Amino acid sequence: MRSKYVAGNWKMNMDKEGAQALAKGLVESLKGLNAKFMIAPPFVYLDSVYQIIKGSNIILGAQDMAATENGAHTGAVSGAMLKDIGVSTVILGHSERRYEFYENDTLINRKIHEALKSGLDVVLCIGELSSHRIVGVTERICEIQIRDGLAGITDEQLSHISIAYEPVWAIGTGKTATPQEAQDVHASVRSVISRIYGPKAAEEIKILYGGSMNASNAEELLAQPDIDGGLIGGASLKTDTFTPICKFASR
Ligand code: 13P
Numbered sequence: 001m002r003s004k005y006v007a008g009n010w011k012m013n014m015d016k017e018g019a020q021a022l023a024k025g026l027v028e029s030l031k032g033l034n035a036k037f038m039i040a041p042p043f044v045y046l047d048s049v050y051q052i053i054k055g056s057n058i059i060l061g062a063q064d065m066a067a068t069e070n071g072a073h074t075g076a077v078s079g080a081m082l083k084d085i086g087v088s089t090v091i092l093g094h095s096e097r098r099y100e101f102y103e104n105d106t107l108i109n110r111k112i113h114e115a116l117k118s119g120l121d122v123v124l125c126i127g128e129l130s131s132h133r134i135v136g137v138t139e140r141i142c143e144i145q146i147r148d149g150l151a152g153i154t155d156e157q158l159s160h161i162s163i164a165y166e167p168v169w170a171i172g173t174g175k176t177a178t179p180q181e182a183q184d185v186h187a188s189v190r191s192v193i194s195r196i197y198g199p200k201a202a203e204e205i206k207i208l209y210g211g212s213m214n215a216s217n218a219e220e221l222l223a224q225p226d227i228d229g230g231l232i233g234g235a236s237l238k239t240d241t242f243t244p245i246c247k248f249a250s251r
Helices: 017-027 043-053 079-084 094-098 105-117 130-134 138-149 179-197 197-202 216-223 239-249
Strands: 005-009 036-040 058-062 089-092 121-126 163-165 205-209 229-232
Touching: 005 205, 005 239, 017 036, 017 043, 017 058, 017 239, 043 058, 079 105, 089 105, 105 121, 105 138, 121 138, 130 138, 138 179, 163 179, 179 197, 179 205, 179 216, 216 229, 216 239, 229 239
Parallel strands: 005 036, 005 229, 036 058, 058 089, 089 121, 121 163, 163 205, 205 229
Antiparallel strands: none
C-alpha cells in the first residue's frame, strides 16, 4: 500500500519573512500527520527555510537544478549545492520550465541523472496542453514525457523518483481535472511504468496530481486508487489552505 505524498511548489512567490513564517506555520500544523510532506521554496530561501523545518516531518525540495555538475554555468545551481544546504528532493520538468524556459525531455533527462548522482530524489512533472486533450493524445504525450525523461534510469534509481501528473490547462487556472479524468491518466502512467520497469515498480511508484488542487477538491482526488498525493501551487502558499490537503492525505 502506497503512502500519500503532498508537496508544495511555492514557485516564484514570497519574501524571506513570508517564507519563514509559512515554514513555521506548517511545522506546527502538520505535526503528527502521517504522510510524506515536502515544500519547495525559491532557491534563495531554501537555506533559511531549512533551518526552520529540519527535524520536522517536512522535507525540503528545490524547484529546478542544473544539468551539469559544476563549473562555468552562470546563474545555475547544482545538485551538490542543493544537497549541501539540506535539500533532499528536486522538482524537474515542471511545465513552467518546459514552456517558459524551453526545457525539453532531453534536458530534463540530463537533470534527472544529475540529481540522482547528487543523492537527490526527484519529482518528474508531466502533463498535456489543452490542445492535446482536445485531440485525444493526452496519454500519448504523457508516455513520451515519461519514456524520454526516464531514459537510462535503472530500476534501482526509479525508487528515488515520483511522477507528478499536471495537466497544463489546470495549473493556476482554477480548472481541475475531474477525479475520473485524473484517475484515468494516473492509471495509464502506472501502466507505462509497468511496461518499462515491471509491475512491482509500477505498484510502488508514487504518482501525484497537480493542477488547482485545493481543500475543496483534494479529498475526492486523493480517494482515487492511482492518485498518491498532490503537487500543489497556489494552495501551498498559506498554512490555512495547504494544511487541509495534508490532513486528507494523512487519513
Ligand atoms: P496550482 O496548484 O496553482 O494550479 O499549481 C500546480 C502546480 O503547478 C504545482 O507544481
